[in-house]
Amino acid sequence: MIDYKTLQQKYEFDVFPKRDIIFVKGKGAHLWDEHGNEYIDCAAGIGVASIGHANEKLVEAIKIQSEKLITCPGIFYNDAKSLFLEKLINITPSGLTKAYLTNSGTEAIEAALKFARYTTKRKNFIAAMRGFHGRTLGALSATYKKEYREDFEPLVPGFTFVPYNNFEKLAEAVDDNTAGVILEPIQGEGGINIGDKNFFQQVRKLCDEKNIVLILDEIQTGFCRTGKMFACEHFDIQPDILTLAKAIAGGIPMGATVCSDKIQIPIGKHGTTFGGNPLACAAGIAAIDFMIENNLAKQAEEKGKFFIEKISNYQLSKVREIRSLGLMIGIELKEKVQPVLIELMKQGVIALPAGTTVLRMLPPLVISYEDLNKVVEILSVVLQ
Numbered sequence: 001m002i003d004y005k006t007l008q009q010k011y012e013f014d015v016f017p018k019r020d021i022i023f024v025k026g027k028g029a030h031l032w033d034e035h036g037n038e039y040i041d042c043a044a045g046i047g048v049a050s051i052g053h054a055n056e057k058l059v060e061a062i063k064i065q066s067e068k069l070i071t072c073p074g075i076f077y078n079d080a081k082s083l084f085l086e087k088l089i090n091i092t093p094s095g096l097t098k099a100y101l102t103n104s105g106t107e108a109i110e111a112a113l114k115f116a117r118y119t120t121k122r123k124n125f126i127a128a129m130r131g132f133h134g135r136t137l138g139a140l141s142a143t144y145k146k147e148y149r150e151d152f153e154p155l156v157p158g159f160t161f162v163p164y165n166n167f168e169k170l171a172e173a174v175d176d177n178t179a180g181v182i183l184e185p186i187q188g189e190g191g192i193n194i195g196d197k198n199f200f201q202q203v204r205k206l207c208d209e210k211n212i213v214l215i216l217d218e219i220q221t222g223f224c225r226t227g228k229m230f231a232c233e234h235f236d237i238q239p240d241i242l243t244l245a246k247a248i249a250g251g252i253p254m255g256a257t258v259c260s261d262k263i264q265i266p267i268g269k270h271g272t273t274f275g276g277n278p279l280a281c282a283a284g285i286a287a288i289d290f291m292i293e294n295n296l297a298k299q300a301e302e303k304g305k306f307f308i309e310k311i312s313n314y315q316l317s318k319v320r321e322i323r324s325l326g327l328m329i330g331i332e333l334k335e336k337v338q339p340v341l342i343e344l345m346k347q348g349v350i351a352l353p354a355g356t357t358v359l360r361m362l363p364p365l366v367i368s369y370e371d372l373n374k375v376v377e378i379l380s381v382v383l384q
């Protein structure tokens with residue numbers, strides 16, 4: 001038998017803290033390791049596999065497209081790309097009319113920052129404390145956590161951080177050189193901190209008054225995760241730029257920077273080789289179709305409520321607070337989260353951290369009520 005762990009350790013330039021497990025198969029909300037042990041997946045590839053692992057509709061679309069055309073650079077038109085763009089624009093907020101397709105979320109952020117600078121002819125940005133937007137240099141400049149930033153400074157200048165949900169502090173940070181405000185509707189990596197509707201509406205109004213580009217990062221919250229197709233729908237606002245990735249194509253690497261008519265970027269000022277390739281676009285069409293046909297937003301809303309109702313029946317001594325919207329769930333602990341994650345894994349549940357003390361649950365939206373109930377029962381023992 002091949003020792004995959006040793007093989008990977010030998011050749012991988014590793015930047016991730018690894019858990020001692022080798023996954024080889026997935027189906028729906030379940031994963032299997034190399035020994036055939038089964039797990040309930042409450043990580044979904046960090047919010048990626050919203051339509052479930054090995055989704056049949058997705059697999060079929062990838063197979064068909066792979067036999068036709070896998071890559072096509074942006075200097076040509078393409079049928080799959082055209083159809084995907086139409087579908088994406090039709091489901092995003094009505095004020096968004098154009099999309100630039102990327103390979104990842106951090107690339108979508110990089111594009112958003114450039115587009116905002118070019119459109120406004122200004123240089124500075126306001127971001128939120130505890131916000132996370134990616135690890136490439138521009139996206140990292142908008143990311144708050146010093147542990148991610150300090151070894152790579154100097155980063156892109158001009159970023160100011162203000163407390164999340166504090167409009168007065170944000171308004172004070174605005175100056176004549178402010179190009180954009182970049183915010184997550186729910187801070188994922190920062191601890192599942194949920195945005196305040198009034199705050200976001202005030203920010204939208206301020207950006208309109210000052211001709212500032214409002215960038216909403218829905219890389220983790222987008223595509224039904226919070227009980228709406230996009231989390232900004234909870235706030236009744238529309239961004240100037242919406243950045244997307246993770247669940248957009250069911251697991252095939254893809255991202256998007258979706259823009260209003262306000263945003264300008266001419267030919268030659270940005271580009272990508274792989275972004276919007278036919279294979280990813282075919283996967284994106286299949287993923288979005290599955291979300292709509294199966295009303296995954298409604299499923300996320302109802303299953304999230306079910307989870308909270310069930311877990312609220314227990315007195316959990318290790319829990320300080322539970323924050324959730326749809327199937328984006330953060331359980332803040334009174335202790336470090338890492339030992340809890342390892343114990344959950346031993347009990348057959350895969351979950352995530354969100355900071356040092358928050359247990360993050362991002363299960364596939366197709367997870368069954370039976371599995372959710374089982375997860376709650378295991379949590380009730382581990383968090384007791």
